[in-house]
Amino acid sequence: MGTDSAELRQPVMADVAKLAGVSHQTVSRVLNGAPHVRPDTRDRVLAAIRELDYRPNSAARALVTKRSQTLGVVSFDSTLYGPASMLDGIEQAARSAGYFVSVASLRSLDSRSVQEAVDRLRDQGVEGVVVIAPQISAVSAVAKLSSSVPVVAVGSGNQARVPMVSVDNQAGAAAATRHLLDLGHRTVHHLGGPSGWLESQDRQAGWRQTLEAAGAQAPEVHSGDWSARSGYQAGLRLAEDPEVSAVFCANDHMALGLLRALHEAGRSIPGDISVVGFDDIHEAAYFTPPLTTVRQDFGELGRRALGLLVDAVAGVGHAREHVLISAELVLRRSSGPFATRR
Amino acid sequence: MGTDSAELRQPVMADVAKLAGVSHQTVSRVLNGAPHVRPDTRDRVLAAIRELDYRPNSAARALVTKRSQTLGVVSFDSTLYGPASMLDGIEQAARSAGYFVSVASLRSLDSRSVQEAVDRLRDQGVEGVVVIAPQISAVSAVAKLSSSVPVVAVGSGNQARVPMVSVDNQAGAAAATRHLLDLGHRTVHHLGGPSGWLESQDRQAGWRQTLEAAGAQAPEVHSGDWSARSGYQAGLRLAEDPEVSAVFCANDHMALGLLRALHEAGRSIPGDISVVGFDDIHEAAYFTPPLTTVRQDFGELGRRALGLLVDAVAGVGHAREHVLISAELVLRRSSGPFATRR
DNA sequence: GTACGGTCTGTGAGCGTGAACAAGAAGTAC
DNA sequence: GTACTTCTTGTTCACGCTCACAGACCGTAC
Numbered sequence: 001m002g003t004d005s006a007e008l009r010q011p012v013m014a015d016v017a018k019l020a021g022v023s024h025q026t027v028s029r030v031l032n033g034a035p036h037v038r039p040d041t042r043d044r045v046l047a048a049i050r051e052l053d054y055r056p057n058s059a060a061r062a063l064v065t066k067r068s069q070t071l072g073v074v075s076f077d078s079t080l081y082g083p084a085s086m087l088d089g090i091e092q093a094a095r096s097a098g099y100f101v102s103v104a105s106l107r108s109l110d111s112r113s114v115q116e117a118v119d120r121l122r123d124q125g126v127e128g129v130v131v132i133a134p135q136i137s138a139v140s141a142v143a144k145l146s147s148s149v150p151v152v153a154v155g156s157g158n159q160a161r162v163p164m165v166s167v168d169n170q171a172g173a174a175a176a177t178r179h180l181l182d183l184g185h186r187t188v189h190h191l192g193g194p195s196g197w198l199e200s201q202d203r204q205a206g207w208r209q210t211l212e213a214a215g216a217q218a219p220e221v222h223s224g225d226w227s228a229r230s231g232y233q234a235g236l237r238l239a240e241d242p243e244v245s246a247v248f249c250a251n252d253h254m255a256l257g258l259l260r261a262l263h264e265a266g267r268s269i270p271g272d273i274s275v276v277g278f279d280d281i282h283e284a285a286y287f288t289p290p291l292t293t294v295r296q297d298f299g300e301l302g303r304r305a306l307g308l309l310v311d312a313v314a315g316v317g318h319a320r321e322h323v324l325i326s327a328e329l330v331l332r333r334s335s336g337p338f339a340t341r342r
Numbered sequence: 343m344g345t346d347s348a349e350l351r352q353p354v355m356a357d358v359a360k361l362a363g364v365s366h367q368t369v370s371r372v373l374n375g376a377p378h379v380r381p382d383t384r385d386r387v388l389a390a391i392r393e394l395d396y397r398p399n400s401a402a403r404a405l406v407t408k409r410s411q412t413l414g415v416v417s418f419d420s421t422l423y424g425p426a427s428m429l430d431g432i433e434q435a436a437r438s439a440g441y442f443v444s445v446a447s448l449r450s451l452d453s454r455s456v457q458e459a460v461d462r463l464r465d466q467g468v469e470g471v472v473v474i475a476p477q478i479s480a481v482s483a484v485a486k487l488s489s490s491v492p493v494v495a496v497g498s499g500n501q502a503r504v505p506m507v508s509v510d511n512q513a514g515a516a517a518a519t520r521h522l523l524d525l526g527h528r529t530v531h532h533l534g535g536p537s538g539w540l541e542s543q544d545r546q547a548g549w550r551q552t553l554e555a556a557g558a559q560a561p562e563v564h565s566g567d568w569s570a571r572s573g574y575q576a577g578l579r580l581a582e583d584p585e586v587s588a589v590f591c592a593n594d595h596m597a598l599g600l601l602r603a604l605h606e607a608g609r610s611i612p613g614d615i616s617v618v619g620f621d622d623i624h625e626a627a628y629f630t631p632p633l634t635t636v637r638q639d640f641g642e643l644g645r646r647a648l649g650l651l652v653d654a655v656a657g658v659g660h661a662r663e664h665v666l667i668s669a670e671l672v673l674r675r676s677s678g679p680f681a682t683r684r
Numbered sequence: 685g686t687a688c689g690g691t692c693t694g695t696g697a698g699c700g701t702g703a704a705c706a707a708g709a710a711g712t713a714c
Numbered sequence: 715g716t717a718c719t720t721c722t723t724g725t726t727c728a729c730g731c732t733c734a735c736a737g738a739c740c741g742t743a744c
Contacts, residue, residue: 355700355701366700366701370701371702374702398700403701405701
């Protein structure tokens with residue numbers, strides 16, 4: 001009946017305008033901080049906004065400005081510590097840059113799946129996408145679609161054709177390996193990550209190059225899937241080889257499984273075997289024994305990636321930018337000097 | 343200068359319509375699966391869509407339908423295993439329900455912060471919100487704002503005034519405690535989570551009630567902040583008390599720190615002290631020794647929460663629904679029979 | 685007095701889509 | 715043949731906002 005039943009629907013700009021006794025355009029100007037609005041007019045508008053609890057309709061704004069204020073994140077397994085931390089860093093940075101964050105997680109690794117996820121985000125109207133998917137397949141898939149919307153990858157490697165932020169895995173692995181060699185070990189075994197992951201490749205490359213540079217022979221690589229379980233299984237095999245005195249694991253979770261297996265096999269750590277991990281997850285300092293590892297700051301990784309993306313969306317920044325973040329060796333008790341045994 | 347430079351801007355529905363020789367409304371009908379479209383017309387439209395690589399403008403659609411197809415997730419520390427897994431489950435479920443997911447993570451715990459996060463999501467036009475924030479303060483804050491947009495909480499406790507999905511923490515804690523009592527321990531010590539968390543409260547309640555029901559005396563509670571570090575510190579204190587023979591930890595990470603501290607103090611596990619955790623994180627089976635713990639399925643939690651939210655958005659479902667998911671005790675080597683010592 | 689520049693505000697159009705309505709074509713029943 | 719229903723398509727409008735433009739007002743300079 002009455003035209004005043006304003007509670008029934010969300011207030012719109014016109015309602016605010018009427019209440020403040022101005023035109024909708026003036027309300028818009030106040031909202032967007034446009035110049036040339038008289039202070040008392042501005043105050044009346046703001047008061048009306050507060051009174052009605054008015055909130056601008058983002059769809060209407062997006063329709064006319066063609067900007068959704070939303071960035072997308074494609075992530076592979078956001079259950080893992082690394083991806084989860086990066087997502088966290090990305091969200092933080094996006095918020096302070098005034099963007100919303102929409103996520104799409106991958107269920108499988110094939111490039112079609114990446115394609116689908118990015119398409120989904122595009123359909124939603126995101127202005128740019130961060131891909132947390134350090135698989136080779138993913139990165140190459142991403143490179144193809146970077147035409148329609150800016151894409152930034154966070155991961156590893158440098159063969160990507162999109163801007164990228166990554167930890168210097170190779171240098172980190174080299175530092176870990178050199179540390180073990182410096183302790184007197186004749187060589188260092190490697191428990192690598194799954195093939196197809198850039199991080200696996202880079203860490204393995206850092207390890208191998210360091211051994212070669214030192215004139216040490218590189219033993220056969222054992223591979224896991226990042227999980228503690230796979231580290232345990234590899235550990236059982238490594239424990240059978242009396243020559244093994246030092247192992248560099250591609251991540252901390254596998255190192256945990258490895259420690260467990262070596263312990264069960266009666267090997268003392270670091271007395272018999274030294275172990276070094278990668279990541280420095282929060283728990284690493286409380287493993288038995290505390291794990292020497294390579295620290296990488298996932299949150300920083302995410303923030304930097306988002307920074308790059310924001311630049312790309314704004315049209316600033318170079319297309320092939322590649323930010324490399326250094327990793328730091330953290331010494332703990334799981335690594336010790338080589339001791340002659342038996 | 344030609345009007346045919348179609349590459350310059352994204353194609354819109356009218357472009358598809360012109361190419362297919364129909365009106366834009368027919369294109370709309372095809373897109374939305376409306377009835378009464380002749381098969382060959384439909385095919386022509388679909389062909390035109392493919393040829394132009396047309397994608398509907400989601401802002402325009404949202405403007406007219408008043409539906410953004412987006413759900414929001416408020417999360418506290420998505421770096422932790424639990425929240426990260428729930429987020430993953432939520433995203434999966436949202437995708438299959440046809441929704442996008444937008445995240446907002448909290449930097450601090452106060453209810454103003456929760457309010458802000460939810461406001462942010464509302465400004466973006468989300469149709470509903472899942473709050474992963476098992477703090478008492480958060481839940482009460484959420485209850486207030488559930489008026490404007492449907493909200494579902496995932497966490498613990500039952501005092502909430504919004505629909506909620508949670509693990510039966512109390513029963514899980516009771517099972518863990520009973521298990522230790524059954525092993526012959528006279529009582530069970532408790533390393534609790536931070537106060538203010540519903541999960542801390544519920545797990546502590548389950549522990550306490552079980553002890554009381556068994557006629558055992560409940561020792562003073564030690565509290566941590568969920569981290570391995572805090573578990574380690576509590577472990578150092580507990581190790582000083584020769585009466586301690588069994589400890590129930592409110593999560594696995596603290597249990598890890600506790601194991602470390604007890605090990606350093608020369609206590610054997612489970613010989614001297616039995617330890618039980620909560621969560622069953624992937625690593626728990628590879629602790630030294632493998633950890634007896636209470637398994638909860640975070641992914642399932644997230645999926646169920648999203649299911650509830652979708653119902654709420656659709657107007658189905660009861661306002662005060664509370665889904666309780668059971669937790670399961672997983673026996674490993676860290677718990678064993680009480681042995682008289684010294 | 686007129687002219688001009690700056691400040692402030694309002695009007696109208698249009699963004700791309702879905703919904704309501706209208707209208708033509710085709711088939712069925714009498 | 716007409717009347718009626720069902721299928722199929724098109725036209726017009728509205729969603730809520732920003733942008734371009736126009737106009738009103740004020741002060742100052744000539």
